[in-house]
Amino acid sequence: MRAVQLVELGQPLSLRDVPVPTPAAGEVLVRIEACGLNFGDTLIVKGTYQEKPPLPATIGMEMSGTIEAVGAGVSHLEKGQRIAAYSGFGGLAEYAALPADICVPIPDVMSAVDAAAFLIAYGTSHVGLDYKAHLRPGERLLVLGASGGVGLTAVELGKLMGADVIAVARGAEKLAIAKQAGADHLLDSDTCDLRANVKALGGADVVYDPVGGDLFNAALRACNPEARLLPLGFASGTVPQIPANILLVKNLTVIGYYWGGYTRVNPKVLTDSFAVLFDWYTQGKLKPHVSHILPLEQANDGLELLRSRKATGKVVITTTA
Template sequence: MRAFRLTETGMPPALAEIPAPSPGPGQIAVRIAACGLNFADLLMAKGQYQDQPDLPFTMGMELAGTVTALGAGVAGPAFGSRVAVFSGQGGLAEQGVFDADRAVVLPDSMPFEQAAAFLVAYGTSHLALARRGRLTRGERLVVLGAAGGVGLTAVEIGARLGAEVIAVARGADKLDIARQAGARHLLDSAAMDGDGLRDALRGLGGADVVYDAVGGDLGAAALRALRPEGRHLLIGFASGDLPRLAANHLLVKNVDAIGFYWGGYAGFAPGVMRDSLAALLDWYGQGGLRPHVSHVLPLERTAEGLDMLHRRASTGKVVIRCDGGGHIAS
């Protein structure tokens, strides 16, 4: 089978032919239809991710496909089930084997391309906002990187939870996508520096929660616009720079800086993750969530998809079709 592999530190990942695996105890085999790309894949390709797999490995953290075999001791999902899997690795391939308890059965109405874009982005934003950020109806939520893979879901979920959402993104086109997802206020980060963002947020009344997937100067500026007892959620650092969060500011303003790593819940609180994903899939089934996939590419163009993430040339998610499909989504 074909798989997109990282085999050596310092060398770029590439497509390779490897033997198709068979499921072991507690595992399922999946014929993979689609795999979603994430910013973490860029870090893995550089050997810089906080949960880096041992070399060599097949990349791809989340996937969707059809169950083709069950390992010993596995009661389900049943043969032929349509599933999505948060795997951590192995998704950028035509087939894979994964722990059965990492799989969720998909609603019949959910296409594979949307399912492959769903788990990490929506799971991250739901647990970050509802659990760690304690976001409540009527609060003001600032989303940095609001048109990106996780940022756009934070806008959508924040609006669904009843927050007044301020979207911060680069350019009118990306801000319009955030507006369609439920943002009430739009701020163009390409037209302002950190001080300008801080002043603009204060002009809107400040923030109760900041969802920061960007870091750098914008992250530090948004922190300075928090209202008393506000919460700054550290989701990621797409800018490449860590935000400089002054401890004295946290103290004087009575605000919180909160770290959040969604993947960690699979290890220390898997039930919390499962309940969150079940709620999100129920929302999807009710028509309450609309995953945004800007590009769908075939497996042989995976490197191009990763480059889109690096250049921030996409909105929402980039998805790789592993079964021979692929197109530029409208």
């Protein structure tokens, strides 16, 4: 089978021929149809992600496809079933042997591309806003990086959950996409005074931040008393250092949050979230925004779209001809 592998840190991925895996006990063999790229994949290539696979490694954190074979001990899944999975690695290939307990059956109406674009982006935003930050109807949600993979879903879900949503992104084109997702207010991070503009809108009750850096610092100072802040990534390249005196004076809460960690710590949080999200998708309340669909041999081009911030929403790699 074909697989796109990281052979050397910091170098482009290589398209290689490798053996089709055999599912072990507790695993299923999945014929992969589509793989959603994530900013974390670019960090794995650099060697700066929190998880570092031994090389050579097939990367690709999330995928969708059809079960081809079932390993011993698997009773809740069957051959021919369509699934999506968050595995951390292995998605940029034609087949993968995956633990059965991370495979999620997908609705019949969901395409392979939508399924590959769904789990991480929507899952991260839903667990973050609902389970972690306890976003309530009528609260003001500030979303940084609002046109990216997770940011755009935070806008969409925040609006669906009844919040007043402030979307922050770079340039009119990206802000227009955030507006289509339901944003009530649009702020251009290249030109606005974020702190002043957010305060003028009434301040933030919840901050959703995959960016970090100066934008986090400005958002922190635009928070209302008892606001909750979710720093879930540092796409700016700068990890903010949080002044405790501001937290104290305003009774603010900064919430540590790594969505992928729940696969080990408390997977029920994720399965409960997926049940809600798939129901909303089936009802037509959610629709993944995929800006680019590329074939397997163009996986490096897909990663570059993320690095250069030329993508909006998701980039999906299709693995079948």
